Structures are given as structure tokens and as C-alpha cells.
Amino acid sequence: MGSNLIDALFVFMLAAFIGFEVIRHVSPLLHTPLMSLTNALDAIAVVGAIVLVGERKSTFATALGVIAIVAATSNVVGGFFITDRMLRMFKTSRPSKSN
Amino acid sequence: MMPEFAGSQYAIEIIYLIASALFILSLKWMSSPSTARHGILAGEIGMVLAIGGTLLRHGIVDWKWIIIALVLGSGIGIPLGMVQMTAVPQRTALSHAFGALCVTLVGTAEFYLRSPNIPKFMMSVLSLEVILGGLTFTGSLIAAGKLQEVLPQRPITYKGQNVVNLLFFGIAIALAVYLVIHPEAKQFFPVIVGIALIFGIFLVIPIGGADMPTVISLLNSYAGLSAAAMGFVLQNKLLIIAGALDGSSGFILSVIMCKGMNRSFTNVLFGAFGQVQPSAAAGQEARTVRSATPEEAAAILAAANKVVIVPGYGMAVAQAQHKVRELYDALTKKGVEVRFAIHPVAGRMPGHMNVLLAEADIPYDRLIEMEEINGDFPQTDVALVVGANDVTNPAARTDQSSPIFGMPILDVDKAHTVMVIKRSMNPGFAGIDNPLYYLDNTLMLFGDAKQFVGAIVRELGGGH
Numbered sequence: 236m237g238s239n240l241i242d243a244l245f246v247f248m249l250a251a252f253i254g255f256e257v258i259r260h261v262s263p264l265l266h267t268p269l270m271s272l273t274n275a276l277d278a279i280a281v282v283g284a285i286v287l288v289g290e291r292k293s294t295f296a297t298a299l300g301v302i303a304i305v306a307a308t309s310n311v312v313g314g315f316f317i318t319d320r321m322l323r324m325f326k327t328s329r330p331s332k333s334n
Numbered sequence: 335m336m337p338e339f340a341g342s343q344y345a346i347e348i349i350y351l352i353a354s355a356l357f358i359l360s361l362k363w364m365s366s367p368s369t370a371r372h373g374i375l376a377g378e379i380g381m382v383l384a385i386g387g388t389l390l391r392h393g394i395v396d397w398k399w400i401i402i403a404l405v406l407g408s409g410i411g412i413p414l415g416m417v418q419m420t421a422v423p424q425r426t427a428l429s430h431a432f433g434a435l436c437v438t439l440v441g442t443a444e445f446y447l448r449s450p451n452i453p454k455f456m457m458s459v460l461s462l463e464v465i466l467g468g469l470t471f472t473g474s475l476i477a478a479g480k481l482q483e484v485l486p487q488r489p490i491t492y493k494g495q496n497v498v499n500l501l502f503f504g505i506a507i508a509l510a511v512y513l514v515i516h517p518e519a520k521q522f523f524p525v526i527v528g529i530a531l532i533f534g535i536f537l538v539i540p541i542g543g544a545d546m547p548t549v550i551s552l553l554n555s556y557a558g559l560s561a562a563a564m565g566f567v568l569q570n571k572l573l574i575i576a577g578a579l580d581g582s583s584g585f586i587l588s589v590i591m592c593k594g595m596n597r598s599f600t601n602v603l604f605g606a607f608g609q610v611q612p613s614a615a616a617g618q619e620a621r622t623v624r625s626a627t628p629e630e631a632a633a634i635l636a637a638a639n640k641v642v643i644v645p646g647y648g649m650a651v652a653q654a655q656h657k658v659r660e661l662y663d664a665l666t667k668k669g670v671e672v673r674f675a676i677h678p679v680a681g682r683m684p685g686h687m688n689v690l691l692a693e694a695d696i697p698y699d700r701l702i703e704m705e706e707i708n709g710d711f712p713q714t715d716v717a718l719v720v721g722a723n724d725v726t727n728p729a730a731r732t733d734q735s736s737p738i739f740g741m742p743i744l745d746v747d748k749a750h751t752v753m754v755i756k757r758s759m760n761p762g763f764a765g766i767d768n769p770l771y772y773l774d775n776t777l778m779l780f781g782d783a784k785q786f787v788g789a790i791v792r793e794l795g796g797g798h
Contacts, residue, residue, distance in 0.1 A: 247575075254580075268370065270583070273583045280561045284403075284439070290396075296446065304400065309411035327697050
């Protein structure tokens with residue numbers, strides 16, 4: 236348990252640094268789609284809810300888990316969907332028009 | 335972990351590892367519009383792998399409810415993915431609420447399944463998970479309500495508000511600490527969740543519409559951190575990584591938004607920005623403004639060489655982005671160089687204006703950031719302000735008594751002619767008077783943004 240915990244802290248620290256570096260380079264043009272994309276990715280929390288429901292340990296846990304899956308799945312589906320819609324709208328001007 | 339299941343356990347961990355890499359690539363590809371759509375694909379593959387991998391887990395015995403919930407969630411997600419572009423800020427706030435709801439519910443269930451045998455560290459992150467999750471859930475709902483205008487957008491404040499808020503938060507933390515030391519004191523857990531939920535409401539209620547970009551970013555960050563905390567509880571590294579990425583993304587956006595307003599986090603959260611400033615209005619009645627008709631505005635625009643359009647939240651409210659696009663077309667056809675100046679906090683969420691203008695088919699290479707375009711205003715013939723106010727207010731540069739003093743602004747007042755489309759002389763969202771309107775080179779175009787721009791387009795002989 237102790238070493239698992241330390242491992243987890245290392246993972247968190249490294250992922251946070253990668254996050255800072257990667258996101259610093261996102262064009263401000265795309266800040267709105269970025270937010271809806273990270274929202275969809277964050278809904279990976281659904282895996283925790285799936286395990287909770289699947290293991291059927293108590294009715295209470297299953298009930299909360301089902302609501303949690305519904306909430307997170309709507310973020311996954313809605314998040315990817317709207318991000319894609321937004322990104323499809325970003326077009327550059329035709330080469331003949333631009334300088 | 336029993337040895338005979340080690341094989342599938344390893345397989346799941348490897349799948350999670352691949353999913354983590356895909357998530358990082360997904361964000362990396364968001365750096366440019368040309369690669370961004372690969373990013374979505376990477377994210378989607380990662381998500382499908384992760385969910386599929388989780389279903390492989392030994393120990394999962396009940397499929398029925400998982401499938402029902404997945405189908406139901408997808409059914410809710412599809413309409414949430416199809417909302418109008420102008421409704422994206424409230425949709426985003428709502429999805430933060432859903433994400434936080436998931437985390438809070440799972441945290442609550444985990445507590446009751448494991449209690450009272452919860453190690454101290456586990457209990458600490460579990461408390462963190464439900465406190466962050468709970469306050470993000472209600473806070474985001476309030477933010478969504480304000481953005482949808484179900485709730486009043488003006489800050490709701492009362493005396494001693496900050497003291498009450500801090501007191502609430504302090505009690506939640508104190509109870510969490512007590513629970514870490516005495517994990518058998520189960521009865522305090524629902525109290526902690528309840529306080530977090532109430533605290534979320536109190537936290538966002540006093541925040542005005544103009545501060546929404548920062549608040550949405552901050553809630554985004556909290557949602558990510560609560561998911562990472564959940565990863566610690568479940569010992570799931572994929573969740574820790576996704577949560578950390580989302581947390582840092584929200585944090586970076588909040589910092590950018592705060593810089594865009596020259597304000598600190600504490601000032602945004604506890605400053606209740608956006609109340610009408612009664613003192614500022616006095617003694618200014620004598621000043622006059624010049625106004626112009628669509629015909630006059632069209633003539634000035636047609637004679638210009640360089641035009642910069644400054645969009646703001648008012649453009650979104652009036653749904654004027656498509657008319658603005660027609661204006662862009664009509665002027666471009668006449669050989670006028672048209673660009674758009676985008677202030678980092680224009681609108682109600684980071685990047686709001688870019689998405690609206692992209693929706694109206696305006697090429698993104700015409701959308702220029704503040705730092706880049708500010709130097710060009712002195713060589714600009716016409717700066718046309720469509721529904722923006724505070725981000726163009728020269729008082730931010732000069733008037734030390736102004737509440738927005740020090741905020742970086744678009745220097746539209748330096749253009750040869752400034753035209754401002756505005757419904758009336760009422761102060762803008764933050765309730766601050768704008769001296770720009772009284773300048774000699776400023777023409778006020780009074781009317782609804784959509785209709786006024788449409789009228790200019792007709793004069794220019796464009797439009798449909």
C-alpha cells in the first residue's frame with residue numbers, strides 16, 4: 236500500500252507537469268474546444284463507476300454507481316461530439332485570399 | 335489479487351497505459367487547428383479502450399445496470415453535444431457539474447463500502463474527492479443557471495458573505511480531518527458532503543457574468559483534481575493522469591483569464607466584481623456622444639482600407655455572428671482588409687468568440703489575439719465594436735479609480751474612427767461607464783447588433 240501510494244503521487248506529479256507543458260502550447264483559438272475535450276477525457280471517471288456497479292457490493296453503492304455512469308457517459312458522448320462539431324468549423328481562408 | 339487473475343489484471347493495466355498515452359497525445363494535438371481533430375480521435379480511442387478494458391475486469395458480475403446506464407448516459411450526451419454554439423458556456427458548466435457528480439457519488443459509495451477500515455491517507459483523498467466534487471457540482475450548476483439566465487447574472491451579495499463562506503469551508507475541512515483520525519465516525523461523512531454542496535452554491539452566487547470565464551476554468555480545474563483524487567482512492571493511474579491533465583488545463587486557463595483581467599484568483603472569487611458603481615455615474619451627464627445611421631456607417635466602412643472588428647458577449651446575445659460574417663464578406667469583396675480582435679476574456683468562457691466566429695465560417699487566420707493586434711490600431715481606419723464593452727474601456731489604462739484599472743484592453747480608441755454598436759447608453763455588464771463612447775473619433779451606432787450589422791450589409795450591397 237505504501238509504495239503504491241508513492242507510485243501514485245509520482246504519476247500525478249509527472250502527469251500534472253506534462254499537462255502544463257502540453258496545454259501551454261494550445262492556441263487560444265481553441266480554448267473552448269480544449270475545455271470540452273478535457274471534460275470528455277475527465278469523464279474517464281466512468282471506469283470507477285462501472286466497477287462499482289459491476290461488483291454489486293451493496294444496493295446503495297449500485298444505485299449511486301448507476302447515476303454516476305449516466306452522468307459521466309453523457310460527458311463522454313456529449314463532450315467528444317461537441318468538440319468535433321466545433322473543430323470542424325475552424326477553417327482557414329483560401330490560399331488565394333490570404334497573403 | 336489472486337495469482338490466477340494476474341494475466342487479465344496485467345492486460346487491463348496495459349490497456350490503461352495505452353489510453354493514458356492517447357489522452358496526452360489528444361491534448362498535444364489540440365495545439366493547432368490543423369491537427370486538433372486527430373486529437374479527438376485519439377481521445378475517443380483511448381476512452382473506448384479504457385471502458386472496454388474495465389469491462390474485462392474479473393469481479394464484474396452485473397452487466398445489466400452497466401449497460402442501461404451507459405445507454406441512458408449516451409442518450410443524454412447526444413443532445414448535450416448538439417446545443418447551439420451560443421449555448422456552449424452553459425453546456426460546459428453543466429458538463430463540469432455532471433463530471434463532479436460522478437466523482438462525488440463514487441466517492442460516497444466507496445466510503446460506505448470501505449468504512450470503517452480506511453487508512454488515513456485514503457480517508458484524506460476521499461474527503462478531498464467529495465469536497466471538491468461536491469462544491470464543483472453545485473457551483474457549476476449555479477454557473478450554468480447564470481449563463482442560461484435562469485438565475486440573475488448580477489452578483490448576489492450580502493454583508494459578511496466571505497466570512498460565512500470561509501466558515502463553511504473551514505468546518506468541512508475540520509470534519510474531514512476528524513474523520514481521518516477517527517474513521518469510525520461515519521455520521522460526519524454526509525455532513526461533509528452536504529457542506530461541500532452548500533459551499534459550491536455560496537461560492538458562485540456572488541460572481542458576476544463578466545467573471546464567468548475565470549470561474550468556468552476554475553471549476554474545470556476542480557473537476558479534474560477531484561477525478562485525480564478518485565484515482566488515488568481507487569489506485570487507478572489512468573484516472574490520476576486524466577484528472578491531472580484536466581486539473582492543469584483548467585488551472586492554466588484560469589491563470590490566462592485572470593491575467594486577461596489583471597485580477598487575482600482571490601479577487602475574482604471574493605471580490606464580487608460587477609456591481610453597479612454608483613459614484614462613477616455622477617458628473618458625467620454633460621458629455622455628449624455622436625451617433626450615426628447604418629448608411630453613414632456603411633459609407634465610412636466602404637472608404638476604409640483596414641477594418642478591425644471587435645466582438646464581445648453582446649454579439650453572442652444578439653446572435654449577430656452570421657450577419658458579421660456577411661459584413662466581412664461584403665467588405666472583403668470591396669478590397670477592405672478585415673480582421674477580428676479577440677480579447678482573452680471576451681464572452682463567457684475561454685475562446686468563446688473564436689468558436690462563434692468560426693461557426694459563422696470566418697477563417698480563423700483572421701482572428702487575431704490582443705497582444706498581436708494592439709500595435710496595429712493606430713494604422714486602422716475603422717474599429718467596429720460589436721457587443722463588447724469593458725474590454726475596450728480606455729479607463730482601464732488611465733483612470734486609477736476605475737474598478738477595471740490595469741486590465742489589458744484592446745486599444746480601439748487609437749483607431750482613426752471607432753464605431754460602437756450598442757443597444758443604448760446603459761453601462762455594460764460590469765456596470766462601469768465607458769469613456770470610449772464620448773471620444774471625438776467615436777460614433778455610436780444605436781440598435782440591435784444583428785439588425786444594425788444587417789442594415790450596414792444591405793447598404794454595402796451584400797447579404798442575402
